Amino acid sequence: MNDAETMINVEHVYKVFGPSPRDALARLDRGEDRESIRKATGNVIALADASLEVRRGEILVLMGLSGSGKSTLLRCLNSLVRPDRGRVLIEGTTSQLDPTAADAETLRQIRLTRISMVFQRHSLLPWRTLRQNVALGLEFRDLGRAEINAIVDEKLELVGLGDWKDKYPEELSGGMQQRVGLARALATDADILLLDEPLSALDPLIRMRMQDELLALQRMLKKTMIFVSHDLDEALRLGSRIALMEAGRVVQLGTPEQIVTSPATEYVKRFVANVNPLSILRGDSLMQPLSSLPRDPADARVLLLDRAGSCRCTLSAEGRPAALSIRGHAARLVPYDETLALKALSEDVLISGPLETSMRTALAVNHATGRPMLLLDGDGRLRGVISEWDLLRAMAEDRAGKPTELGGDA
Ligand SMILES: Nc1ncnc2c1ncn2[C@@H]1O[C@H](COP(=O)(O)OP(=O)(O)OP(=O)(O)O)[C@@H](O)[C@H]1O
Ligand SMILES: [Mg+2]
Secondary structure (H helix, E strand, C coil): CCCCCEEEEEEEEEEEECCCHHHHHHHHHCCCCHHHHHHHHCCEEEEEEEEEEEECCCEEEEEECCCCCHHHHHHHHCCCCCCCEEEEEEECCCCEECHHHCCHHHHHHHHHHHEEEECCCCCCCCCCCHHHHHHHHHCCCCCCHHHHHHHHHHHHHHCCCHHHCCCCHHHCCHHHHHHHHHHHHHHCCCCEEEEECCCCCCCHHHHHHHHHHHHHHHHHHCCEEEEECCCHHHHHHHCCEEEEEECCEEEEEECHHHHHHCCCCHHHHHHCCCCCHHHCCEHHHHCEEHHHCCEECCEEEEEECCCCCCEEEEECCCCCEEEEEECCEEEEEEECCCCCCHHHCCCCEEEEEECCCEHHHHHHHHHHHCCCEEEECCCCCEEEEECHHHHHHHHHCCCCCCCCCCCCCC
């Protein structure tokens, strides 16, 4: 693990559940497929040569069909499952830890201080109140009762269960129990969170709120999270990167945009077939770049920002927009921000935004103003323009990532 960014490395991990793992692996090595091995020997090959690299501070979302090995892979990370082959390395403060080879005491320490897990199914102790359940991981540490209570109460508030602290799990709905599990994981100091579909039982509103909390947590506390999800929208929203699993292997690992625009296999392509491009495409892959913007035949310094040529711009020597006009009248540039009342903007305004501007925002700007949006880099230089045309083209793109011919430049 030379890459300083890497937090966890999963290297060629195999896991077989059943009576004779060794026999199953030998058959796998000879090229037999998982299904025939299961029929012949009763062994289930849950992981077969799974490799994965998780970066420090990222949210990595694991996706894949039911039974593809997501939970098993997650459990290998804190050694609830011991791989039959391969290894897992976790970057430690002084050295790398291999939880799959650690002795019981080291493992206990890893689970107490480094990794905490939210399970797919609730794992609350029925004889303990919510407060006592959330306090579970804290009791082994050197903390006073008042300190523990303060942390526990804060986390229960965070997941919206502040009024339920002294209830028992059986008095809660499934979604509420799931939130207790989340609070318990958040209450520990662990820098790595393993989350096995932690939000699946929640209704959409609470689910969105919890997603926002997780994103805030990642930004503020720089926690590294591995998050299993079945929900593509959730994966796209949360994932710094997404790993797709098929039959015990990670078949693709990439940013949401990479996964959607260049799926590595047919399986991945089917998985992302119905992605809403609004949630995924960003300004710099939508825009018409500066180099291809048409210029006024009468004055080559003037860039034409829309097809009709009614919005125009000249640049300063540094490449920043210097003079703007709309239908011959001077115009001004206003940076986009979420609080902007787009519909109430005066006729002389063009909106600018950063290169990461989402398609959703670009669409809103185009719709409200009827004018293109200017994309600027960090130094305020014009890099490209998004017009209605670019948005239409992106919508018409087939999901294999190849633009459908609509004419214009591609
Ligand atoms: N403890 C176990 N004993 C026997 N078989 C198991 C065990 N755990 C998992 N398996 C099998 O290993 C395979 C992978 O299971 P896993 O739970 O990792 O899948 P998953 O991707 O998490 O699926 P889901 O989306 O349904 O949660 C499945 O075929 C499952 O039946
Ligand atoms: Mg699972």
